[in-house]
Amino acid sequence: MTEPKSAEVVVPLVPKDGADDVGLVRSDVRRGTLIRLSGGAVAALDDIPAGHKIAVRAIAKNAPVRKYGEVIGVALRDIPPGSHVHLHNLGVGPHSVGTAPLAAGTPVWTPPAVPTRDHFLGYRRADGRAATRNHIAVLPTVNCSATVARMIAQTANARIESPSLDGVIALTHELGCGMAEGTAGDDILRRTLRGYARHANVAGVLLVSLGCEVNQPENIFGEELAVETVAIQDLGGTAATVNAALDRIAAMSSQIAGLVREPISVSELTLGLQCGGSDAYSGLTANPTLGVAADLLVAAGGRVVLGETPEIYGAEHLLRRRAATPPVGDRIDELIAWWQAYTARNDAELDNNPSRGNRAGGITTIWEKSLGAVLKGGTSPLNDVVAYAEPVTAPGLSFMDTPGYDPVSATGMVAGGANLLAFTTGRGSVFGSRPTPCFKISTTTRLYKQMRGDIDFDAGPAMSRDDQIQYGTLLFEALVDMASGAPSKSEALGFGTEEIVPWRMGAVV
Structure with a gap:
């Protein structure tokens, strides 16, 4: 008699044996395949794609379903052992199912390892700030001056050669007019542009104004920040503005030479x-590996910023548990309540966040996605929550309220002062973020090999905690190398200017 084929299943990050209702299959499984478990075996009742979930025990309709030892949703029907668990039989239930209230306290924290680097090679600004890059930024006040800003940057890069200059970049955006002054959207735009102009990695700023826009230079910066400004209407058009801008940029470049x-x-x-x-491996390999690197930076006295508020929904209790003070924990609850109301006003819900690619990669619900996403933030106390x-x-870990859309979220973090970005991906991303270098990390070795020209680090082998500490330490060292000038793949490819996307909020009139 022929023995049935068998396959391995991973029950990820389980705090104790038997805590999870589902496991993850590591390769494509055909119906009838025998799945080996720690307590025995179960035959697959369905064809199951690699990275997707299989029920390791019977799950009753309406029962909570656990992965990572946490609730990722509720069963939409009875689920027999060996079943494929995905959109057809798993959904989100009442929010309280996944997020039982937990009191914030003062967490006791031990880093997972000892930092292996204590310094990087960077630029010291005159005001004392530390920079990882030297860029001159051409910053349009409004979309109407964006094309001229690109012309200026392209021409300047062709003419100026300086070993100390990492490039002239046009930080173009879609906004700056058609929105009422003093509204939330207007405030966010101005705060974002101020953050880029003040960024440590920006050694010089040229502001390009059309002239008649709502978002006037003085409204953004007031009197406290001196920036070079050119106005297209005042100078007589595109050609005159580009010529005037090139003279200003040449003077800036000589000052930083x-x-x-x-x-x-x-x-x-x-x-x-x-x-x-993200895919199902994000919470199993890349995100916890990045969490180790984040912990090492915190242990060394640095700052780490976690964001994407829709992608902590269903896992926010884990962050609240780590809040350094009760008000910090309360702020997390306030953000979740705001996002629930915000999405409802716009005829959406937070479970709309997982994309088609996320779900093809094995992620079913926003709760499941969030439980993997928060692992990027490591294990250190949550010290602050910022807008x-x-x-x-x-110092240490902060949370920034951002949308889950990557370019918008990264734009907020750069504006908030991030001089490095780390970006995990399971499906493949070609993102960049100048003036801040961006380091991309794959969830699987297969993806790393497939997109080697875009991805900097392979976290695919890091499936155990010991492996995550080992690879997380290597990742920490690679991030310090990038801070010291080693180019990321996205920088080498020229990414990082089209991805400036301030959060668009409110009516466009």
Whole structure:
């Protein structure tokens, strides 16, 4: 008699044996395949794609379904052992099912390892800030001056050669007019543009105004920040504006020509944490590996920024548990309540967040996605919660209120002062984020090999906690190398200017 074929199943990150109702199959499984479990075996009742979930025990209709030892949704019907668990039989239930209230306290924290680097080679600004790059930014006040800003940057890069200059970049955007002054959307735009103009990685700023827009330069910066400004209407059109701008940029480049890198403590790094194109392996390999690297930076005195509020929904209790003070924990609850109301007003719900690619990669519900996404933030205490594009000043881990859409979220973090970004991906991402270098991390070795030209680090082998600590330490060192000038793949490809996307909020009139 022929023995049935067998396959391995992973029950990820289980705090104790038997806590999860589902496991993850590591390769495509055909119906009838015998799935080996720690307590025995079960035959697959369906064809199950790699990375998708299989029921490891019987699950009754309306019962909570657990993965990572946490609730990822409720059963929409009775689910026999061996069944494929996905959109057809798993959904989100009442929010309280996944997020039982937990009191915030003062967490006791032990880093997972000892930081292996204490300094990077960076640029010290005259005001004391630490930079990982030297860019001159051409910043349009409004979309109407965006094309001229691109012309200026392209021409300047062709003419100016300086070993100290990482490039002239046009930070174009879609906004700046058609919105009422003093509204939330107007405030967010101005805060974002101020953050980019003040960014440590920006050694010089040229503001390009059309002239008649709502978003006038003085409204953005007031009197406290001196920036070079050109106005297209005042100068007589495109050609005159480009010529005038090139003279200003040439003067800026000469002022930074002599800058050299010097040793600076890693405590002056601010790391933004992003994930995009997530799959079921995101919460198993890349995100916890990045969490180790984040913990090492915190242990070294640095700052780490977690964001994407829709992608902590269903896992926010884990962050609240780590809040350093009760008000910080309360702020997390306030953000979730705001997002629930915000999505409802716009005829959406937070479970709309997982994309088609996320779900093809094995993620079913926003709760499941969130439980994997929060792992990027490591295990350290949550010390602060800030609004979109607000300066991140607290040491250790902060949370920034951002949408889950990667370019919008990363834009807020850069505006808040992140001088490094780390970006995990399971489906493949070609994202960049100038003036801040972005380091991309794959969830699987298969993806790393497939997109080697875009992805910097393979976290695919890091499936155990010991492996995550080992690879997380290597990732921490690679991030310090990038801070010291090693180019990321996205920088080498020229990404990072089209991805500036301030959060658009409110009526466009």
